[in-house]
Amino acid sequence: MKSARLGPWIAIVLGVLYFVVPLIATFEFSLRKRRGEYSFDAYWEVFRDNRFIESFGYSTVVALATIVVGVLLVVPTAYWIRLKLPRLRPVVEFITLMPLVIPAIVIVFGYLRLYNSSSWIPFTASARATDLLLVFSYVTLSLPYMYRAVDTGLRAIDVRTLTEAAQSLGANWATILFQVILPNVRAAVLSGAFLTFAIVIGEFTMASLLNRPAFGPYLQNIGANKAYEPAALAIIAFAVTWACMGLINVFGRGPSDMAPGKR
Amino acid sequence: MADIARSDIAAIAVPRIRRDRISFAWLGVVPFFLFALLFLILPTLDLIVGAFRTPDGSFTLDNIRRLNQPTIVSAYKISIQVSLASSIIGAIAGFFLAYAVVMGRVPRFLRPMLTTFSGVASNFAGIPLAFAFLATLGPTGLVTAFLMDMGINLRTLGFTILSFWGLTITYLYFQIPLMVLILMPALDGLKKEWREASAILGASPFQYWRYVALPVLWPSLLGTTILLFANAFGAVATAYALTGSSLNIVPILLYAQIRGDVLHDPHLGYALALGMIVITGVANIAYIWLRARGERWIR
Numbered sequence: 001m002k003s004a005r006l007g008p009w010i011a012i013v014l015g016v017l018y019f020v021v022p023l024i025a026t027f028e029f030s031l032r033k034r035r036g037e038y039s040f041d042a043y044w045e046v047f048r049d050n051r052f053i054e055s056f057g058y059s060t061v062v063a064l065a066t067i068v069v070g071v072l073l074v075v076p077t078a079y080w081i082r083l084k085l086p087r088l089r090p091v092v093e094f095i096t097l098m099p100l101v102i103p104a105i106v107i108v109f110g111y112l113r114l115y116n117s118s119s120w121i122p123f124t125a126s127a128r129a130t131d132l133l134l135v136f137s138y139v140t141l142s143l144p145y146m147y148r149a150v151d152t153g154l155r156a157i158d159v160r161t162l163t164e165a166a167q168s169l170g171a172n173w174a175t176i177l178f179q180v181i182l183p184n185v186r187a188a189v190l191s192g193a194f195l196t197f198a199i200v201i202g203e204f205t206m207a208s209l210l211n212r213p214a215f216g217p218y219l220q221n222i223g224a225n226k227a228y229e230p231a232a233l234a235i236i237a238f239a240v241t242w243a244c245m246g247l248i249n250v251f252g253r254g255p256s257d258m259a260p261g262k263r
Numbered sequence: 264m265a266d267i268a269r270s271d272i273a274a275i276a277v278p279r280i281r282r283d284r285i286s287f288a289w290l291g292v293v294p295f296f297l298f299a300l301l302f303l304i305l306p307t308l309d310l311i312v313g314a315f316r317t318p319d320g321s322f323t324l325d326n327i328r329r330l331n332q333p334t335i336v337s338a339y340k341i342s343i344q345v346s347l348a349s350s351i352i353g354a355i356a357g358f359f360l361a362y363a364v365v366m367g368r369v370p371r372f373l374r375p376m377l378t379t380f381s382g383v384a385s386n387f388a389g390i391p392l393a394f395a396f397l398a399t400l401g402p403t404g405l406v407t408a409f410l411m412d413m414g415i416n417l418r419t420l421g422f423t424i425l426s427f428w429g430l431t432i433t434y435l436y437f438q439i440p441l442m443v444l445i446l447m448p449a450l451d452g453l454k455k456e457w458r459e460a461s462a463i464l465g466a467s468p469f470q471y472w473r474y475v476a477l478p479v480l481w482p483s484l485l486g487t488t489i490l491l492f493a494n495a496f497g498a499v500a501t502a503y504a505l506t507g508s509s510l511n512i513v514p515i516l517l518y519a520q521i522r523g524d525v526l527h528d529p530h531l532g533y534a535l536a537l538g539m540i541v542i543t544g545v546a547n548i549a550y551i552w553l554r555a556r557g558e559r560w561i562r
Contacts, residue, residue, distance in 0.1 A: 008367025011359040015377075015439075018356075019384060022395045022436065025405035029398035073298055080291035088292065095299045100490075101547040102307055103497025105514055106536045109521055110306025113313065121301075140302045198386045204500035209521055216500065219390040223397075223504050230394040237391035238383070245382045 023238065030231035042232040055218035059207075062131070062214065063200040066138040067193045070146045073139065075189065078150045079181050082159050096147035099140050108137060108206045130210055137206045142196040149195070153188025154181075190251040198244035202237055307540065313533035326534040334511065339538065342496060342513040345427060349434035350491035354484065356435070357442025365450040378447070381440035388437045393504035396433040400424045425506045433501060438491045445490070449483040486553030493543040493550070513539060 031038040033045070046052050081089050099107070111133060115123035123133040162184065166176045182189070204216030219237075223230045317323045330336070364374040399406050400417070401424050407417055423429055453476055461471045499514040508519055513535065519525045520532040 005368055007359075008363035008369050011363040011367070012369060012373065015356070015360045015363075018439075019380065019436070021406060022399040025399035026395040028405055029403075073295060077292055077295040080288075084288040085292060092292070092295065095296075095303065097547075098299075098303055101493070101540075101543050102303070103499075103514065103539055103543060105497065105499050105517055105521070106310065106539055107303065107306055109517070109532070109536055110310045111302075112521065114306050114309050136298075136302045139298070143303075195386070202389050202391060204390055204503070205518070209518070216390060219394075220500075220504055223390060223394060224507070231398045234391040234394035234398070238387055238395075241387050242383050245379065245386070248382075249379065 023235075026231045026234050026238075030228060030235055033228040042228040043236075046229050046232050046236070051218055051221075055213055055215045056201075058213055059201050059203075059215035062135055062138065062212075063197045065135045066142060066200050067196050069135055070139045070142055070196060071150075071189055071193070074143070074146045074150050074192075075182060075185070076177055078147060078154055079159065079177065082151075082154050083163060093147070096143045098143075100144050104137075104141060104203075104205045105209070107140060108209045111137065112209065124210070130212060134207060134210050134212050134214070137210070138196075138200045138203065141203070141206070142192075142199060145195045145199070146192040149188045149192030150185060153185035156188075157181075157184045187251055191248040194244040194248045194251070198241050201240060310533050310536045311540065313530060314537040316530065316533075318530060326530045327537070329528075329531055330534050330538060335516070335535065338511045338513045338516045341427065341511060343542075345430050345434065345512065346492045346495040348427075348431045349438050349495045350488050352431070353435050353438030353491050354442050354488040357439045357446060357487075358484065360439065361443045361446040361450055365447055366453075377443060381443045383440075385437050385440040385444060388498065389500035390504040392433060392436055393501045396424060396429070396436070396505065400429065400432070425509055427510075430502060430505065430510060430512075433505060434495050434498070438495065441491060441494065442487055445487045446483065449480060453479065482553040482556040486550045489546045489550045489553070493546040496543055496546070497539065 030042050031040065033039060033041040077092065081092055112124065115121055115133060117125040123129045159181070162180050163176055166180045171180065202216050202219060203214070204220060207214035208217045208220065219230075219233055222233060314326050315322055315324065317325070360377065363369060364377050396404075398404055400422075401407065402418075404424075410417055417423070424433070457475050457479075458471055461475050466474070497514060499518055502510060502512055502515055503518060506515075508515055516525075517532065517535050517539070520535065524532070526532060526535075
């Protein structure tokens, strides 16, 4: 019996060491900017840098746009598939999983070939249009997570009954979608949204190859040129990721616990 | 059953309206399919077609054949090695961690802690992850310095963060948590009755794992390992921030090719991309097939 309990503890201790030591090391490193003593100089340096504020702001706006476009694309589709076209489900599911199969760098390579300034849809001809292409590329990247989250949310509610009830009260499709279905899958949509935010905010490959001033390329640039600021940025990025996951737990559980009571 | 009954009633009650809607129901998914076509399917197809074309547009297998040159072959080799090592080690480590909290009789609060942390760490990839490991195992990193004090010089041992093992250790930071997250539900699916039944029949713990648990688990184990493989194979940002272009792996070679045509031949770039699609595609088909097998038991 005793040996049976020792194994799990060894696994956990090794796991904690592997996962916590880099965080401690990174934090310690980020404090070393001032010679001979610990200080938060690297963090002040980062926060004072205009490029940090601009690129983080840019990526935040792109992430929010991605979430809006993603929700508008995924919620009606997943709803309609459940309600009217269940036969198409495997097809749609397969398509939403494709971004996990095709590496991001391949997808963006395809964009650059297909949508260059002399093509039929010249997305890369102007900065605004390229921003739009970046948003669409992030919607593509987040498709597996968003679709899965929303579809799980829809499974928990009775889509058909809600729709028929709304219809018999005279609601049109827009009302049904935005005032009946969407509030009922709010928790699922929010977890998809925060996950999308966590993925998009520091994304490097697509932003860099589309040449947009996003947070990911800024991080890369700092990494190549500074010593202590990258460690501070890693800690900040870890905190942002942690916040997103925490918010998924807060919002993801709250309303769905209430849902059975509401019905 | 209830669904069938309800749709039967609907069919009887409103046949006319139903017929009208069927003819236009597909309109509801047009935006989605249009989006997928424009931003996922066409760009990929265009590359695949480009890989089989000469610059003037005729069909050729020459681009594929020209992948067989030392730089490209060694890039694929190192990429596959790093992906294999990080997925296999990640799978084993993730399995033991998941096993420890699910059935290891450790304090119960460890499980939600591990789940939450895994959610964070599996998404903590890309450039910040590279920074963290540079601060840990880089030339002036904390662990490097600590080991130096203990009399272990990592550099003279041949280890740098810019090497095969450096990249593998870094990738494990998101590979292990992903394995933990996917495997925990699978371990939950091992029913207590199976262990009890085998114990009653006189099986040792080894026999239980060998003849009951592992045969049930292996599709999810192997399937998830393959998913981790594809996950590592397509990753660009971490490797790029960690090693610049000093480690010759496929995603970085492709990145450099897109930025500055380092292969001096765009069509060779398409072939390089095609190679990546083929490798991750085969890996994912194997994953989907194995997952379907694994889910038979976990209900």
